[in-house]
Amino acid sequence: MRCGACSAKVHSALSSLESVQVVEVDHERDLAFVSATAVLHKQEVQLNLSQAGDFSLKEMNADEEPSPPIGGVPLTTGESDSSPEEPPSQSLFPLFLIVGYIFTVTFLIAWSNSEWSMDSMMRHFMAGFFLVFSFFKFLDAPGFASAFKMYDPLAKAIPGWSWIYPYIELMLGVAYMMSWQPFATNVTTLVLMSVGGVGVLQSLLQKRTIRCACLGTALNLPMTKVTLVENGTMAAMAAFMLAGCAAPMLNAPLASLGIEDATSLQVSVMALDGDTYPDMGASDQENLMHGWTILQVCSLDQGPPSIQVLRALNSDIAQGHAGIPVDCFQPRHAVRIQSQDAVKEYLICFQCHNFQCWVDGSLVSSGSISNHSEEILNSAITSCAQDAPEES
Structure with missing residues (x-):
């Protein structure tokens, strides 16, 4: 500080700091004496100083520290053009360890489900990332808010943004975990x-x-280049998954389903009672699909909603299941595809990774199936407003 204006x-x-009661500034010695009712966070003090002008905090040696005239906390300010001091040695090991744990859990989930698609693995990784990182932010919300405002553009521009940011990360983690509204989430x-x-x-x-x-x-x-890589990687994964969300809008052939043009098809997703076998009988024979009781029917709109389901189903059938085959077949999902020429129905048991394909009431094929489309079918059924099941 060189003059009274700086002081x-x-x-x-x-x-302007919330807990500060008394401030005295000595511009001749570059000192500020502060009396506060609570502990001041260094990041918050530095932020206020940098916004006021070209000022920064400077640590003092214990033998150089003068007695504050008002019983406050001594702070020193210095012009930012002075040579910066080297920061203390800090380790990024905790960050690498946490990311390693999240990656390991993601790998174990993929291995246990025999689901190695990039989309699924990235979704689980991002769910773990946001849930864990938001947890650490909640441990010291005031400290995080002060530190975050030091560099984040939105936190600087929007009052209170740094306080709600951990909640946003928490909601993103839950959204990725539940595969809820993937387009908006990404x-x-x-x-x-x-x-x-x-x-x-x-x-x-x-x-x-x-x-x-x-x-x-x-x-x-x-704050290092690792932080930049972290943000860039998460943004890149979101962009990759966003491209996957947009892909269903492309009119591409679906070879595994034998479909050349899916834009004019009527697609319905159904929830079945896989616990009631066909030979056990049913009270309502009209509410059956090839012997299995229909619990709920969701008729999808033509275009992107239908094509997203068809592309997911096509991908799962093409990928199949690499695990040990299980012959249980208790289908809890079904997809009906109606065209001008035929009605094709897929009964799916994700538990044993098997499916049956029926065309105009006749069983024409069966095989193994991956389970990535299960979440998409569940999401369609859950969000569907139709309550009464459709007649089979």
Whole structure:
């Protein structure tokens, strides 16, 4: 600080802190004495100083620290053009360990389900990522909010954004885990990770020594290129999955289903009672599909909703199941495809990874099937407003 105007700016910046009661600034010695009712977070103090002007905090040695005249906490301010001090040695090992754990769990889920599709593995990884990272942010919400405002553009521009951000990550984790509204979920992730990456890149280019808030403040992680890679990787995965969500809109042939053009087909998804075998009889013979009781029917709109289901089913049949075959066949899902020429129905047992294909009431084929489409079929059934089952 070189003049009284600088002192006034520093005084105003420190006085605006919530718990600060008294501030005295000595511009001749580059000192500020603060009396506060609560512990001040270094990141929050630095943020206020940087917004007031070209000021920054500077640590003092214990033998250099003067006695504050008002019984407050001594702070030193220095122009940012002074040579920066080297940050303390900090380890990124906790970050690598946590990401490694998430990746291992993702691998085990894929292995146990024999489901190795990139879309499924990325979805499980991102679910674990957001759930774990939001947990660490909740451990010290005030500290995270202060640290996050140091570099995130949205946190700087929108009051309260840094406080609600952990909740957004938590909701994204749940959405990925439940495969809920994948298009909206991936768009949100892409935007948040891209904006966050911009803030990280700006901090790195400015060579600012600040804390990375990705795991809150429970772990003291530095802002490095690893943080930028982390944001970029998550944004890239969201973009990849977003492309997968948009792919069903393409009018591509579905070879495993024998369909050349799916745009004009009427598609219905059904929930079946797989516990009641056909030979056990049923009270309502009209509410059956090849002997299996229909619990719910969801007629999909033509276009993207129908094509998304057909593409998922086509992919699962083409992929098949590489595990040990199980001959239980208790179908709990069915897909009916109606065209001008024929009615094709697929009865699916994801538990044993088997399916049957019926055409105009006759069984024409059967085989093994992967289970990636199970979540898509469940989502269609859950979101369907139709309550009464359709007649078979």
